[in-house]
Amino acid sequence: MTLLLKQVFAFLKMLNSETGHNQIAAGIAVGFILGMSPMLSLQTFLVFMLIFFFRIQAGAAFLAAFFFAFIAYLLDPVFHSIGAQVLQSPGLQPFFTTLYNMPLVPLTRFYNSVVMGAGVVGIVAFPFVFFFSRMLILKYRQTIVARVKQTKFWKGLQATSLYKWYYTYDNLYG
Amino acid sequence: MTTSTDNAQKTTKPKKAKGPLRLEAVVPATILTLLLALYFVMFFDGHMRRAIEYGGTQINGAEVNVGYLRTSFLRAELEMGGIQITDKNQPTRNIFQVGKIHFKMLWDALLRAKVVVDNASILDIQALTPRKKPGYVVPPSPPSTGPTALEKAQAQVLDQTRKKYNENFLGDVASVLGGTDYKEQLKTIEGNLKSDARIKELQKELDEKKKKWETRLKELPQGPEFKAYQDRIKALKFDIKNPAELARNIGEADKIRKEIETKVKLVDQTSKDVKSELNVYSQEFKNLEKMVQEDLADLQKRLKLPNVDPKEFSQQLFMQMIEQKLGSLAKYIAVARKYMPPQKTAAEKQAKREEQIIPPKRGQGVNYHFPVTTGYPMFWLKYAALSSELGQSEYSGNIKGEIKDLNTDPSFLKKPTLFLAKGDFPKQGISGFDAKITLDHTTDQARDSMDIAIAGFPVSEQVLSNSPDVKLAIASAKGSSVMNAVLVDEALTVDIKNNFGDIKYDLGAKNKMVQEIIDAILKGIPNVTLNAKVTGSLSNFNIGINSNLGDELAKGFQKQLQAKIDEAKAQLNKLVNERIGSEKAKLKEQMDKTLGPITKGLDEKKAEADKAVNDAKNQVEGQKNQGQGKQLEQEGKKLLKKFGIGG
Numbered sequence: 071m072t073l074l075l076k077q078v079f080a081f082l083k084m085l086n087s088e089t090g091h092n093q094i095a096a097g098i099a100v101g102f103i104l105g106m107s108p109m110l111s112l113q114t115f116l117v118f119m120l121i122f123f124f125r126i127q128a129g130a131a132f133l134a135a136f137f138f139a140f141i142a143y144l145l146d147p148v149f150h151s152i153g154a155q156v157l158q159s160p161g162l163q164p165f166f167t168t169l170y171n172m173p174l175v176p177l178t179r180f181y182n183s184v185v186m187g188a189g190v191v192g193i194v195a196f197p198f199v200f201f202f203s204r205m206l207i208l209k210y211r212q213t214i215v216a217r218v219k220q221t222k223f224w225k226g227l228q229a230t231s232l233y234k235w236y237y238t239y240d241n242l243y244g
Numbered sequence: 245m246t247t248s249t250d251n252a253q254k255t256t257k258p259k260k261a262k263g264p265l266r267l268e269a270v271v272p273a274t275i276l277t278l279l280l281a282l283y284f285v286m287f288f289d290g291h292m293r294r295a296i297e298y299g300g301t302q303i304n305g306a307e308v309n310v311g312y313l314r315t316s317f318l319r320a321e322l323e324m325g326g327i328q329i330t331d332k333n334q335p336t337r338n339i340f341q342v343g344k345i346h347f348k349m350l351w352d353a354l355l356r357a358k359v360v361v362d363n364a365s366i367l368d369i370q371a372l373t374p375r376k377k378p379g380y381v382v383p384p385s386p387p388s389t390g391p392t393a394l395e396k397a398q399a400q401v402l403d404q405t406r407k408k409y410n411e412n413f414l415g416d417v418a419s420v421l422g423g424t425d426y427k428e429q430l431k432t433i434e435g436n437l438k439s440d441a442r443i444k445e446l447q448k449e450l451d452e453k454k455k456k457w458e459t460r461l462k463e464l465p466q467g468p469e470f471k472a473y474q475d476r477i478k479a480l481k482f483d484i485k486n487p488a489e490l491a492r493n494i495g496e497a498d499k500i501r502k503e504i505e506t507k508v509k510l511v512d513q514t515s516k517d518v519k520s521e522l523n524v525y526s527q528e529f530k531n532l533e534k535m536v537q538e539d540l541a542d543l544q545k546r547l548k549l550p551n552v553d554p555k556e557f558s559q560q561l562f563m564q565m566i567e568q569k570l571g572s573l574a575k576y577i578a579v580a581r582k583y584m585p586p587q588k589t590a591a592e593k594q595a596k597r598e599e600q601i602i603p604p605k606r607g608q609g610v611n612y613h614f615p616v617t618t619g620y621p622m623f624w625l626k627y628a629a630l631s632s633e634l635g636q637s638e639y640s641g642n643i644k645g646e647i648k649d650l651n652t653d654p655s656f657l658k659k660p661t662l663f664l665a666k667g668d669f670p671k672q673g674i675s676g677f678d679a680k681i682t683l684d685h686t687t688d689q690a691r692d693s694m695d696i697a698i699a700g701f702p703v704s705e706q707v708l709s710n711s712p713d714v715k716l717a718i719a720s721a722k723g724s725s726v727m728n729a730v731l732v733d734e735a736l737t738v739d740i741k742n743n744f745g746d747i748k749y750d751l752g753a754k755n756k757m758v759q760e761i762i763d764a765i766l767k768g769i770p771n772v773t774l775n776a777k778v779t780g781s782l783s784n785f786n787i788g789i790n791s792n793l794g795d796e797l798a799k800g801f802q803k804q805l806q807a808k809i810d811e812a813k814a815q816l817n818k819l820v821n822e823r824i825g826s827e828k829a830k831l832k833e834q835m836d837k838t839l840g841p842i843t844k845g846l847d848e849k850k851a852e853a854d855k856a857v858n859d860a861k862n863q864v865e866g867q868k869n870q871g872q873g874k875q876l877e878q879e880g881k882k883l884l885k886k887f888g889i890g891g
Contacts, residue, residue, distance in 0.1 A: 122266070122269050122273070123265065123266055123269055123270070123273075124264055124265060124266060125263070125264050125265065125266050146609075149609075150609050150610070153609065154610065154612075157612040158612070163614070166612075166614050167614040167615055167617065170613075170614040170615075170616070171614075171616065171617045171618045171619065173352055173355030173356050174355050174356075176356070179611075181611055181612050181613065181614065182608075182609045182610070182611050182612075183609040183610045183611075183612065184608065184609030185609065187609075
C-alpha cells in the first residue's frame with residue numbers, strides 16, 4: 071500500500087513539474103489497457119512487466135487502471151458484442167485455432183468475447199489515449215500550473231523555510 | 245531581485261535525461277532471477293525429494309524413501325532412484341523397491357500446465373526386500389464419517405460373497421456326523437415361521453374380503469327388479485292407428501332398454517372385479533406352499549445342515565480365496581474409473597449442454613471453443629518401460645514390461661491404457677508371470693480387461709475351514725494360476741483357473757471319523773484344482789466355484805452325511821407340519837366355503853341379467869308380431885337393433 075501511495079504521490083509531483091509528460095501519458099495509456107483487461111490473465115502480467123522495465127509512470131498507470139476498470143464494467147455488453155463478432159469472423163478462424171492450440175496463449179483467455187472485445191478496444195484506442203492524455207497534460211501545465219505559480223499564495227509559500235527545506239530534501243533524496 | 249531559492253535552483257546541476265528503459269529495475273530483477281536459478285540448482289531437487297517422500301508416506305500409510313532425485317529444467321527431465329516403499333503391515337520390509345525411475349516430459353505440454361511424460365523407464369524392480377531399519381508407519385486416521393470409495397467397492401463384493409460363505413462349513417459337517425439331536429435345537433429356535441404369520445394374515449384378509457364381496461353381491465339388481473322391467477314392456481302397445489301413442493311407447497321402450505343395459509353392465513363389472521380378487525386370493529394361497537419351502541430352507545440354515553453337493557463343498561472351501569481376488573479387482577476398477585473416467589453418457593452430455601444454454605452472468609462473456617489439434621490430457625504417460633534383471637539380491641527378478649498411454653482423459657485421447665509385464669522371480673519361486681491389463685475408457689462404454697497368468701508360485705497358508713471341530717488349511721503348496729476378467733460397463737465376467745501341487749495340509753478334527761475321511765481323501769488327490777466363474781455385475785453377481793477337492797470331499801461324506809441330513813430334514817418337515825398344518829387346512833376349508841357361494845351368487849346374477857335381456861327381446865318381438873303393417877315392423881327392427889339383438 072505504501073509503495074502504491076508513493077507511486078501516486080510521484081505521479082502528482084511529476085504532473086505538476088515540467089518534465090515527464092510522455093511517461094505520464096504512457097502510464098495512462100497502459101493503465102487504460104490494464105483497466106480493460108481481466109484482472110488475472112497473462113496480458114496483465116505482461117503489462118506489469120512493461121511498467122517495471124520501461125520508464126512508464128506507475129502511479130498514473132494504477133490510477134488510470136482503477137478509473138478505466140469502472141468504465142470497462144459498464145462497457146462489458148459493448149465489448150461482448152465486438153469480441154463475439156471478432157471471434158466468429160470466418161476469416162480469422164484458422165488464426166484463432168492456431169492460437170488456441172499454442173502453449174501459453176490460451177492463458178490470455180482471448181477466446182472469451184468480453185476479453186477479446188476489451189483487448190481489441192484497448193489496442194486500437196491505445197495511441198489515441200496516449201496522445202490525448204499527453205495533450206491534456208501539456209494543456210494543464212500551461213494553463214492551470216502556470217497560473218497557480220503566478221499567485222501570491224504560491225510565491226509566499228515558496229518563501230517559507232519549510233518549502234526550502236522540502237525542496238532541498240527532494241533534490242537530495244526525492 | 246532574486247530570491248535565495250532562485251539562486252539554489254541556478255546552482256543545482258540539470259538532471260541528465262533518462263532513457264526509456266528503467267535501468268535501475270534491471271539490477272534487482274537480475275539478482276532475483278539469479279537467486280531463483282540458484283535455488284533450483286542447489287535446493288529444489290532436495291525439497292522435491294522430501295515432498296515426494298512425505299506425500300508418498302501419507303498415501304502409502306508407511307514410510308516411503310527416495311534415495312536421490314535429479315531434475316533438469318531445460319530438458320524437462322526427472323530422475324530418481326533408491327525408492328523404497330515400506331509394507332505397512334510388516335515395517336521391516338519393503339513391498340517393493342525400485343532402482344531407478346526416469347521421466348522425460350514435454351515442454352510443450354508443461355507450458356499448457358499439463359504433464360506429458362514422453363518416455364519413462366522404471367528399472368531394477370525388487371519385491372518384498374528387507375529394510376535396514378523398520379519404516380515409520382503412519383498412525384491410523386480417526387474414523388471417518390463413512391467408508392471410503394475403495395472400502396465401498398470392496399464391501400460391495402464382500403456383501404455378496406459372505407451371504408454364500410460359511411467359514412465353519414466342515415465344522416457343520418462334523419457336527420452332523422457326530423449325531424446332533426435336532427429336536428433339542430429346534431425347541432430353542434425362537435420366533436414364528438414366515439408361513440405361519442402369512443396364514444394368519446390370509447385368514448384376516450379373507451374375513452374382510454368376504455364381507456366386502458357379500459356387500460357387492462347384495463348391491464346387484466334382484467329378481468323383482470328384472471320382473472318389473474318385463475311388466476313395463478308387456479304394458480306397451482304399438483298401435484299403428486294411434487301414431488301419438490305409438491311414438492310414446494317407442495320412447496318408453498327405449499328408456500327401459502337403457503335402464504336394463506345399466507343394470508347388466510353393473511352385474512358384469514361386479515362379476516369381473518370380484519372374480520379377479522378371488523383369483524388373486526387363490527394365487528396367494530398357492531404361494532403359501534412356496535413360503536413353507538422357504539421356511540424349511542431357513543430352518544435348515546439355522547440348524548447348519550450342510551448340503552451334500554460337490555459345488556457347495558467347493559464354494560464353502562474356496563470362497564474366501566476367490567473373494568480376496570474379487571475384492572482387489574473391485575478396488576482397482578474403482579480407481580481406474582475414477583481417475584480415467586469414460587466418455588460421458590448421453591444423459592450427462594445433455595445435462596452439460598443444458599448447463600451451457602443458461603445465459604452467463606453479465607461481464608463474464610461467452611467462451612468460444614476452437615478445434616483442439618494439439619491438446620493434452622492433464623496427465624499422460626505415453627510410454628514407460630519396466631525392466632529388472634536377476635542380480636545378487638535375494639529379491640530381484642527378471643521382469644520386462646511396459647505401460648502405454650496412462651492418462652486422465654481417455655475419451656479425449658482416444659487411446660486405451662495398456663499394462664504389460666512378463667517375468668519371474670526365481671529366488672522366490674515365482675515363474676512365468678504374464679500380465680496384460682487393458683483399460684479402454686475411450687467411449688461411452690468402458691471396457692476393462694485383465695489377463696494374468698502365473699506358471700508357478702509358492703502358496704503360503706490358506707485356511708479352508710476354521711472351526712473348533714475341524715481345521716483344514718493348505719500349509720504350503722506350489723500353485724499356478726490363470727485369471728481372465730472382463731468388465732464392460734457394469735457387466736462382469738471373471739474366469740479363474742488355479743492348480744495346486746506339492747500340497748502339505750494342516751488338518752485337525754475332533755471327530756475321529758471325520759479326521760479319517762478327510763485324511764483319506766486328501767491323500768488321494770495330489771493336485772487340487774480350483775476353477776471359478778463370476779458373471780453379473782460387481783453389485784450383483786453369480787459365482788460358481790468348483791474344485792476336485794470339493795468333489796472328493798462331497799463324495800467321501802456322501803454316504804454318512806446324506807442319511808443324517810435326510811433324518812434332520814424329516815424332523816424339520818414334521819415340525820413345520822405340526823406348526824402350520826392344521827391352520828393351513830382350516831384356512832383352505834374356510835376359503836372353499838367362502839369362495840364357492842360368492843362365485844355361485846355372481847353366476848346366478850349374471851344368468852338373471854341375461855335372462856332379463858332375452859325376455860325383453862322376446863316381448864318386443866311378440867309385440868311386433870301382433871302389430872300391423874310394415875311401418876311397425878320397421879320400428880320394431882330399430883328397437884331390436886338398439887337392444888343389440890336385432891338382425
